[in-house]
Amino acid sequence: MNAYIYAENYLRDELLLADVPEELAEELQPGCQVLFSPASNRRKNVIAYILRLEKSRPAGLMADGTLVDVLNSAHPVLTTVTMKLALWIAEYYISRPIEAINALLPAPLKTTVQDFVELCEFQLQSGTEKIVTTTLRKKILRALQESNKPTVRQLERKLGKHNLYRTLTVMERGGLVQLKKKFPQSGPKTRTAYRLRPNLSDEVTEPLKRAPRQAEAVEKMRQSPHASLFAQDNGIARQTLESLVKKGIAEKIRVEIQSSFSTGFTEPKKIIEQLSSAQHHVLKELSDAFHSGSFTPFLLHGVTGSGKTIVYIELLKQVLESGRNAIVLVPEISLTPQTASRFRQHFGDDIQILHSAMSNQEKYDAWQNLRNGKARIALGARSTIFAPLCNVGAIIVDEEHDAAYKQDRTPRYHGRDTAVMRAKLEQAICVLGSATPSFESYSNAEKGKYRLLRLPDRVDNAAMPAMKLVPMLENRRITPSLSEVLYLQIKERLKRDEQVILLQNRRGFAGSVLCMECGHITMCKHCNVPMVYHASSRQQRCHYCGHAVAFSGNCPKCSSANLLYKSSGTERIAEELRELFPEEKILRMDVDTTNTKGSHAIILNAFHKKQARILLGTQMVAKGLDFPDVSLVGVLMADIGLNIPDFRSGERLFSLLMQVAGRAGRAAIPGEVYLQAYNTDNPLFAHLLRGSYEAFYQEEMVSRKELHYPPFTRMVVIEFTSPDETAAEKAASACVDHLRSYLKRDSCHILGPAPAGISRMKGRFRYQVLLKLQSRPLAADYLKHLQYSLMNTWKKHHLSMIIDVDPQSLM
Ligand SMILES: Nc1ncnc2c1ncn2[C@@H]1O[C@H](COP(=O)(O)OP(=O)(O)OP(=O)(O)O)[C@@H](O)[C@H]1O
Numbered sequence: 129m130n131a132y133i134y135a136e137n138y139l140r141d142e143l144l145l146a147d148v149p150e151e152l153a154e155e156l157q158p159g160c161q162v163l164f165s166p167a168s169n170r171r172k173n174v175i176a177y178i179l180r181l182e183k184s185r186p187a188g189l190m191a192d193g194t195l196v197d198v199l200n201s202a203h204p205v206l207t208t209v210t211m212k213l214a215l216w217i218a219e220y221y222i223s224r225p226i227e228a229i230n231a232l233l234p235a236p237l238k239t240t241v242q243d244f245v246e247l248c249e250f251q252l253q254s255g256t257e258k259i260v261t262t263t264l265r266k267k268i269l270r271a272l273q274e275s276n277k278p279t280v281r282q283l284e285r286k287l288g289k290h291n292l293y294r295t296l297t298v299m300e301r302g303g304l305v306q307l308k309k310k311f312p313q314s315g316p317k318t319r320t321a322y323r324l325r326p327n328l329s330d331e332v333t334e335p336l337k338r339a340p341r342q343a344e345a346v347e348k349m350r351q352s353p354h355a356s357l358f359a360q361d362n363g364i365a366r367q368t369l370e371s372l373v374k375k376g377i378a379e380k381i382r383v384e385i386q387s388s389f390s391t392g393f394t395e396p397k398k399i400i401e402q403l404s405s406a407q408h409h410v411l412k413e414l415s416d417a418f419h420s421g422s423f424t425p426f427l428l429h430g431v432t433g434s435g436k437t438i439v440y441i442e443l444l445k446q447v448l449e450s451g452r453n454a455i456v457l458v459p460e461i462s463l464t465p466q467t468a469s470r471f472r473q474h475f476g477d478d479i480q481i482l483h484s485a486m487s488n489q490e491k492y493d494a495w496q497n498l499r500n501g502k503a504r505i506a507l508g509a510r511s512t513i514f515a516p517l518c519n520v521g522a523i524i525v526d527e528e529h530d531a532a533y534k535q536d537r538t539p540r541y542h543g544r545d546t547a548v549m550r551a552k553l554e555q556a557i558c559v560l561g562s563a564t565p566s567f568e569s570y571s572n573a574e575k576g577k578y579r580l581l582r583l584p585d586r587v588d589n590a591a592m593p594a595m596k597l598v599p600m601l602e603n604r605r606i607t608p609s610l611s612e613v614l615y616l617q618i619k620e621r622l623k624r625d626e627q628v629i630l631l632q633n634r635r636g637f638a639g640s641v642l643c644m645e646c647g648h649i650t651m652c653k654h655c656n657v658p659m660v661y662h663a664s665s666r667q668q669r670c671h672y673c674g675h676a677v678a679f680s681g682n683c684p685k686c687s688s689a690n691l692l693y694k695s696s697g698t699e700r701i702a703e704e705l706r707e708l709f710p711e712e713k714i715l716r717m718d719v720d721t722t723n724t725k726g727s728h729a730i731i732l733n734a735f736h737k738k739q740a741r742i743l744l745g746t747q748m749v750a751k752g753l754d755f756p757d758v759s760l761v762g763v764l765m766a767d768i769g770l771n772i773p774d775f776r777s778g779e780r781l782f783s784l785l786m787q788v789a790g791r792a793g794r795a796a797i798p799g800e801v802y803l804q805a806y807n808t809d810n811p812l813f814a815h816l817l818r819g820s821y822e823a824f825y826q827e828e829m830v831s832r833k834e835l836h837y838p839p840f841t842r843m844v845v846i847e848f849t850s851p852d853e854t855a856a857e858k859a860a861s862a863c864v865d866h867l868r869s870y871l872k873r874d875s876c877h878i879l880g881p882a883p884a885g886i887s888r889m890k891g892r893f894r895y896q897v898l899l900k901l902q903s904r905p906l907a908a909d910y911l912k913h914l915q916y917s918l919m920n921t922w923k924k925h926h927l928s929m930i931i932d933v934d935p936q937s938l939m
């Protein structure tokens with residue numbers, strides 16, 4: 129038998145061919161995680177993954193090594209679909225297949241150090257002779273009886289034998305031992321439970337007739353599938369159970385509990401009596417497509433507060449009912465605890481929430497839960513798209529426009545696009561939902577690639593919030609950050625005991641220069657993106673094309689020296705608010721106040737319980753929050769963000785403002801939004817005030833087309849970094865030369881090399897080459913080849929070349 133595999137730590141990119149020893153052959157399937165012993169270094173085993181198995185080997189082909197063992201109890205860690213998905217990622221995002229596979233699997237699955245062997249408590253006595261047939265198996269059994277729960281490595285050392293996994297797997301299947309991963313930091317969590325003592329006679333329980341609660345508890349324990357009860361569950365008080373222990377009827381035991389993630393945010397379950405007719409219509413379309421059983425991608429464009437979540441939930445109920453499984457992606461769990469908790473309320477243990485703050489043990493348990501079908505919905509951030517579920521029938525991408533879906537290290541996959549691809553492989557439906565769809569998705573819907581569904585109105589007759597623009601140049605200011613108009617509005621809401629959300633857009637301060645007098649921002653005349661200030665050379669530069677102009681320290685339009693190019697934090701604004709409203713508690717939510725576990729939920733809980741009426745924060749306050757008493761949203765510098773040197777800055781800002789505005793007036797109290805801004809005549813605001821996503825989209829698309837930006841082209845950024853600036857620049861130039869001769873001029877624009885927005889990072893100089901491709905004539909193989917050869921040429925200068933396909937940020 130021969131196996132084609134992708135192996136860890138292997139510089140070569142292509143498939144390796146491995147010999148499979150006979151005794152191993154019957155254990156293996158495609159997708160299995162194995163140990164591979166390379167011919168070049170027999171003593172070193174590396175983890176590898178089987179792509180396919182073949183009986184015979186092509187004539188004249190040498191094997192690259194031998195498979196020596198099989199991990200994860202010989203259960204494939206990659207399904208047919210996730211393996212295909214990995215290969216698609218490697219091809220599309222131009223990375224190595226093993227890198228893609230590694231991105232697919234959670235870290236705890238890729239280490240063997242924590243593999244333990246345990247004797248089973250209840251061994252199937254009769255089968256023992258059939259399984260313990262060899263001296264090795266006898267030795268293992270004896271060793272396990274002597275030392276409890278050794279790691280596989282310890283066992284191997286003790287017996288002086290390598291590669292015991294296969295044998296242990298066979299013994300595990302025979303019910304003799306168990307292979308487990310256990311991570312030290314957080315052992316399995318346990319809870320006290322109560323169970324009936326074994327062999328109770330009726331005489332003991334008879335007198336309980338006079339203690340109805342205790343009798344009820346005994347009955348419930350008898351009926352419980354685990355024959356035990358936790359205190360408080362099923363309405364049984366701890367006291368009742370303790371009395372039973374005293375009487376000798378029940379006993380206390382420790383029970384392992386599933387570690388399930390909680391965001392710490394709780395709200396009472398809201399019963400939604402009936403879907404609106406618009407919600408019904410959308411649900412019907414989705415459900416029909418789902419039942420048709422073929423791949424259908426949807427874009428659900430539903431305004432803020434239109435009730436998208438409950439539509440997802442109703443759809444997933446049908447998916448589970450029909451025996452299929454589902455994946456739900458959210459941009460970031462800690463930022464959207466409300467969404468996660470609503471899904472949890474509906475699906476309980478059927479849903480597995482995945483979160484980056486989980487411990488290794490929790491991650492591993494969660495993965496196994498999904499792998500063996502204990503949980504049937506996976507909900508989490510972008511990597512949840514790789515959940516090891518089989519038979520996925522629906523994939524939902526909530527807030528599909530969010531940039532957090534793009535992975536910022538290799539492989540640089542986009543969670544949303546990967547979701548569409550997985551749905552295709554699964555023959556599932558895929559729902560991309562947003563109040564402000566990404567232009568990529570909206571244009572795909574226009575082209576008919578996605579089916580467009582709309583929820584144009586808020587539920588329960590709630591009105592969309594009224595938007596007002598506050599031109600900062602004409603309005604009296606009461607503090608450096610706050611206009612009198614907005615101040616009066618806040619005061620008014622507090623008087624009515626309503627709530628206020630204030631946003632300071634911090635992502636906007638990305639190195640560009642804004643004039644505080646006239647609002648001017650210097651743009652590149654070639655690329656129409658803001659220029660970035662470089663202090664070292666006192667220049668402003670376009671980091672798309674490299675065009676540079678001198679920076680005088682004064683506004684080129686009105687000569688004012690009152691320029692803003694340093695960050696202006698929420699902390700200072702909070703101080704101003706405290707002076708204006710000394711009686712009020714001000715909640716601040718930004719990176720500084722949310723850097724500890726659970727702190728985010730604490731802030732939101734406080735706001736939810738109305739322990740505070742003003743919530744001030746960065747982008748974080750714009751996402752998904754659903755609080756009925758918020759009647760005012762204020763944005764302190766609404767035009768900050770226009771100056772981000774990125775062709776998507778308009779799209780991003782529009783969506784941010786629309787989203788934050790959408791937090792106001794979601795229930796009975798109508799909402800109002802005040803946007804303080806300098807550049808009030810930017811057309812973006814006119815569209816925003818009319819609440820017209822569509823008009824804004826159409827207008828932006830005109831300039832996208834003219835300047836050959838996505839979605840009209842596909843963009844690829846190639847970044848060169850090195851501690852030696854010349855090396856980075858020269859390698860980038862060499863790359864441009866290569867590409868120019870390789871690519872046809874009319875199919876592609878090549879820009880640069882230019883210094884990156886942040887031209888030096890961690891002691892490395894950064895240069896970028898930007899490709900705008902008409903279609904995608906760029907073969908992954910060609911680019912990978914170029915990558916190896918350039919990195920090799922500049923090896924002494926520690927050059928690295930990073931390829932980013934469909935980049936989301938060009939910093
Ligand atoms: N049919 C309905 N009847 C009454 N209330 C509803 C109905 N559908 C949804 N809601 C409620 O309306 C509110 C808004 O719904 P939801 O949070 O799902 O909006 P959304 O579309 O996700 O908005 P956003 O894009 O702003 O996050 C929620 O409080 C939800 O419980």
Ligand SMILES: [Zn+2]
Binds near residue numbers: 652653656674
């Ligand atoms: Zn330029």
